Amino acid sequence: MKGLTMRRLTIAEALREGIREEMARDERVFCIGEDIGIPGGWGGAFTVTLGLEKEFPDRIINTPISEAGFFGVALGAAVMGLRPIVDVQYGDFLFCAMDQIANQIAKLRYMSGGKLKVPIVMRAPVGVTGRGAQHAQSLEPFFQCLPGIKIVVPSTAYDAKGLLKSAVRDENPVLMFEHKLLYGAKGARKETGSVDASSDIPDNEYLVPIGKAVVRREGTDVTIIATLLMVHRALEAAETLAAEGISAEVIDPRSLVPFDWELVKNSVAKTNKVVIVEESPKRGGIGSEIAATLAEEMLEYLTAPVKRVAAPNTPAPFAPPMEKFYVPGVSRIIEAVKEVVTYAG
Amino acid sequence: MEHDREHLCDLYRKMVRIREFEERVKFLFLEGVMPGTIHQYHGQEACAVGVCAALQKDDVITSTHRPHGHCLAKGLTCREMMAELFGKVTGCCKGKGGSMHMGNIEKGVIPAIAIVGGGIPVATGIALAFKMKKEPRVAVCFMGDGATNEGTFHESLNMASIWDLPVVYVVENNFYGASTHVSLVMKNRCIAERAAAYCISGVTVDGNDVLAVERAAHEAVLKARSGGGPTLLELLTYRITGHSRRDPAAYQPDEEKKKARENEPIGRFARFLISSRIATQEELDAIVGDVKKEVEDAVDYALKAPDPLPEDALNDLFI
Numbered sequence: 001m002k003g004l005t006m007r008r009l010t011i012a013e014a015l016r017e018g019i020r021e022e023m024a025r026d027e028r029v030f031c032i033g034e035d036i037g038i039p040g041g042w043g044g045a046f047t048v049t050l051g052l053e054k055e056f057p058d059r060i061i062n063t064p065i066s067e068a069g070f071f072g073v074a075l076g077a078a079v080m081g082l083r084p085i086v087d088v089q090y091g092d093f094l095f096c097a098m099d100q101i102a103n104q105i106a107k108l109r110y111m112s113g114g115k116l117k118v119p120i121v122m123r124a125p126v127g128v129t130g131r132g133a134q135h136a137q138s139l140e141p142f143f144q145c146l147p148g149i150k151i152v153v154p155s156t157a158y159d160a161k162g163l164l165k166s167a168v169r170d171e172n173p174v175l176m177f178e179h180k181l182l183y184g185a186k187g188a189r190k191e192t193g194s195v196d197a198s199s200d201i202p203d204n205e206y207l208v209p210i211g212k213a214v215v216r217r218e219g220t221d222v223t224i225i226a227t228l229l230m231v232h233r234a235l236e237a238a239e240t241l242a243a244e245g246i247s248a249e250v251i252d253p254r255s256l257v258p259f260d261w262e263l264v265k266n267s268v269a270k271t272n273k274v275v276i277v278e279e280s281p282k283r284g285g286i287g288s289e290i291a292a293t294l295a296e297e298m299l300e301y302l303t304a305p306v307k308r309v310a311a312p313n314t315p316a317p318f319a320p321p322m323e324k325f326y327v328p329g330v331s332r333i334i335e336a337v338k339e340v341v342t343y344a345g
Numbered sequence: 346m347e348h349d350r351e352h353l354c355d356l357y358r359k360m361v362r363i364r365e366f367e368e369r370v371k372f373l374f375l376e377g378v379m380p381g382t383i384h385q386y387h388g389q390e391a392c393a394v395g396v397c398a399a400l401q402k403d404d405v406i407t408s409t410h411r412p413h414g415h416c417l418a419k420g421l422t423c424r425e426m427m428a429e430l431f432g433k434v435t436g437c438c439k440g441k442g443g444s445m446h447m448g449n450i451e452k453g454v455i456p457a458i459a460i461v462g463g464g465i466p467v468a469t470g471i472a473l474a475f476k477m478k479k480e481p482r483v484a485v486c487f488m489g490d491g492a493t494n495e496g497t498f499h500e501s502l503n504m505a506s507i508w509d510l511p512v513v514y515v516v517e518n519n520f521y522g523a524s525t526h527v528s529l530v531m532k533n534r535c536i537a538e539r540a541a542a543y544c545i546s547g548v549t550v551d552g553n554d555v556l557a558v559e560r561a562a563h564e565a566v567l568k569a570r571s572g573g574g575p576t577l578l579e580l581l582t583y584r585i586t587g588h589s590r591r592d593p594a595a596y597q598p599d600e601e602k603k604k605a606r607e608n609e610p611i612g613r614f615a616r617f618l619i620s621s622r623i624a625t626q627e628e629l630d631a632i633v634g635d636v637k638k639e640v641e642d643a644v645d646y647a648l649k650a651p652d653p654l655p656e657d658a659l660n661d662l663f664i
Contacts, residue, residue: 030477058477064507069466069500076470076484079455080405082477099497103460104467111446111456113439114661148662172663258663 006200010184014157014201015048015123018164019085021205023056026083029168030059032074033087033123037062045089046125046183046191067096071122075105078120083168090135091124091177094142105173106148117171121164122149127179127229127279128327129191133315138280140227143175144256144289150174150210151256155182155231158199159254162208170210179228195232213260215267219249222337223267225290226277227253230328234277237333246341256286264290265298272303273340277333282310304343307336350623356398356555357618358632360390360611363414365636366423369644370413370430374590380432383444386414388553388585391610392517393418395558396485396578399566405453405471406485407464412447412457415487420452423643433650440653441661461522462495464488465514469501472512472575483569484512491522493536502543502577511569513562514577517552519584524596540577552580553610585609 009017023029035041036049037060043050053060063070067088074084088094094101101122109118128136143151150172154160160178167174182197216231217238226234231252238248249267253260268274274294276287287308294306309328317323363386373379386393389411397406397418408415416426421437429436430444437449438456448456455471458464468486475482492498493516505512516536520527533539540547546568550561558580565576583605587594594602618624 061473064500064503066500066504068497069469069504072463072466072497072501073470073473073504076467076472077474077477078470079450079467080471080474080478082474099460099463100466104458104463108456110662111438111442112448112450112661113437113441115438115450116456147664150663 005203007203008198009157009201010198011154011157011160011178012047012183012185014161014199015164015178016050016052017201018161019049020052020055022165022168023052023059026168028081029083029085030056030061031085031087032061032063032070034063034065034089036060036087042189044087046178046180047185047189048087048123048183067093068100071097071100072104074120075100075108075118078118079108079116083119085121085123085168087123089125091126091139092134092137094124094139101149102146106146109172110148118173119171120173121167122173122175124175124177125180126177127181128316128323129180129193130318130320130323132318136316138177138228138278140177140256140278141280141285144286148173150258152176152210153227153254153256154178155228155252155254156197156199157184158201159208161201162206163210163254166207166210174210177228181229182232195229197232208254211255211258211260213251213253213255213263215249215263216252217248217250219247219271221247221271221341222249222273222275223264223271224248224250224275224277224333224337225253225264226250227256227286228279230277230279233328233330234333237330237337240330240334241337246337248337261293268294268298269301272301273343274302274306275309275333275336275340276306277309277328279311279327281313282308283313285310303345304340307340309333309336353618353623354628354632356394356559357611357614357624357629358636359394359418360555360614361633361636362423362639363390363393363417364611365633365640366417366426366643367413369640371590373644379430381430381443382589383413384411384589385586386411388605388609389517389519389582390414391555391558391614392515392552392580392582393487395555396487396515396562398559399562400453400483400485403453404483404485404566405455406487407455407468407471408448408457408487409461409464409489409492410445410457410459411489412445416447416449416454416457419454421447421449421454423639424646425449427643427647428650431647431650432652433647434653434657435650439657439661462488462492462497465492465495465497465501468512468514469505469510472505472510473508475511476508481570482511483566486512486514488514488516489522490516490518490520490527490536491530492516493539494530502540502545502575505575506543506545509572509574511572512575513565513569514575515562516577516579517582518579519582521584521588521597523588524592535579537577537579545575545577547577547579549579549581552582553608553613555610555614583608
């Protein structure tokens with residue numbers, strides 16, 4: 001990237017820039033959601049669309065609190081040739097729109113025999129953040145099993161912008177999960193416990209392809225697969241493990257659907273040991289799917305059981321000590337890695 | 346509204362086409378030749394035909410689990426629909442839709458949405474797109490009385506109201522949601538009065554009078570197209586068959602059914618055409634004969650059409 005001008009942006013800023021660029025590039029792109037485009041307002045719950053109404057007054061559509069309604073509206077607009085970016089304040093509210101997402105958005109292209117295109121980007125904040133059980137869930141497992149929707153999970157500002165732009169240009173529905181502790185929202189909307197996920201963003205345009213994972217840290221002893229906030233926890237764990245002589249490779253899938261099996265399998269073929277880290281409950285989680293596929297297709301390479309580090313099978317609790325126990329932390333990842341690395345068979 | 350003879354006979358032909366198509370389909374099911382299930386539109390033909398007569402080719406409709414009438418009225422052919430019912434590759438959805446997802450966007454029909462209330466926000470979004478793109482087109486959302494108790498009905502009417510969208514919500518009130526009578530599930534005397542809650546127009550008309558339906562639809566569509574916002578149009582009608590193909594409709598009282606049969610829209614319109622000396626019985630019989638041939642041709646076409654390959658199930662989507 002030598003010779004290019006770079007700017008340090010947070011995920012919220014990078015997403016805003018990506019949305020602005022796409023709206024400027026293509027007049028069919030518009031935003032629709034709750035609490036957006038209000039002068040003096042927040043620009044969505046985490047400031048992503050802040051100020052965009054000044055540039056695009058007719059293309060920031062603020063809605064009533066009617067999730068099923070406006071997800072369906074986005075669908076109707078998409079099949080008529082527009083390219084909506086629809087968002088909810090908290091991912092948990094996707095359940096209010098579940099019929100539209102699961103029965104309509106995911107299926108209309110297929111049911112039409114491929115005649116319809118459904119270019120919708122759905123943005124949803126996830127993650128446990130001191131708000132109790134209903135503003136906390138990591139919803140990836142609920143949608144991973146639903147054919148017809150792509151899922152992206154950016155853990156850095158660079159990826160957030162690049163994936164957002166790819167999602168807008170995709171002819172299929174794309175669901176983007178964004179972690180509340182990674183936004184880097186400023187001022188009154190700053191989140192306690194935030195983690196720095198900012199990146200150097202080049203001035204020239206770039207895309208991050210959907211379906212391509214990335215190796216965040218190379219290693220030889222174990223493969224750690226983690227998404228969103230857990231990427232940052234895994235990198236911290238890998239740092240500590242390195243000091244103890246254990247070399248961990250950290251993979252960030254970036255997309256859950258489609259999933260970059262090639263990159264993951266190459267890593268597993270090298271390290272022979274796998275730890276999967278996620279913030280949602282363990283039962284039926286992302287880790288279940290990855291572990292099952294590795295068991296089906298990579299068993300001869302594995303020299304230890306695949307370990308899953310996840311939340312317990314309960315709703316997210318409120319009290320800080322319980323919350324800390326609930327969300328997988330660095331020490332749990334280290335513990336799991338040591339368990340597989342020392343596995344004696 | 347002045348109607349010329351040709352237009353009136355065309356309305357008659359369209360209603361007969363729906364009736365004959367579905368009667369033939371019913372027997373194909375009973376004979377065990379056709380897969381799937383169907384929800385018949387028998388008795389409600391004037392609703393689809395009257396409303397679609399007020400639409401332009403590039404206007405767009407959403408439909409329901411009972412979509413055959415809407416699709417035929419909006420211009421799908423008997424051939425593409427029959428082939429779809431047989432699950433053939435030449436069907437309007439290449440065999441991926443079937444009865445409950447019948448549609449063809451080229452004719453302005455979104456694949457029918459078979460979740461009750463599911464199509465209401467979609468039609469609203471279609472209207473939003475027309476408005477944003479400044480196109481003089483109208484979206485029409487067909488639904489049954491049962492759908493007006495779904496949350497999406499209320500969310501959508503509210504959004505269409507605040508944004509003045511070019512959409513007409515058409516409620517075909519046939520008085521039964523499956524086996525449940527409408528009086529058991531709402532206190533409203535008529536469904537159109539629900540429009541008042543969202544400050545939009547609500548109109549109730551006789552849904553078995555094709556000319557009354559066309560007139561009311563024409564007014565609502567004109568209003569929508571000229572920027573006047575949405576209308577809730579309630580059409581009072583009656584489903585003369587069961588809810589689906591295995592429903593003998595024992596919950597419909599005999600007296601009510603008898604009256605409904607006397608009031609069914611095709612016979613009524615035929616009597617009107619003859620008594621007004623617009624057409625003779627022979628001319629109407631000839632129309633029925635033509636339609637029967639058209640339906641037979643569709644059956645023949647569908648039976649001869651190729652089946653999809655099993656693995657075609659994997660197409661038309663990324664995996």
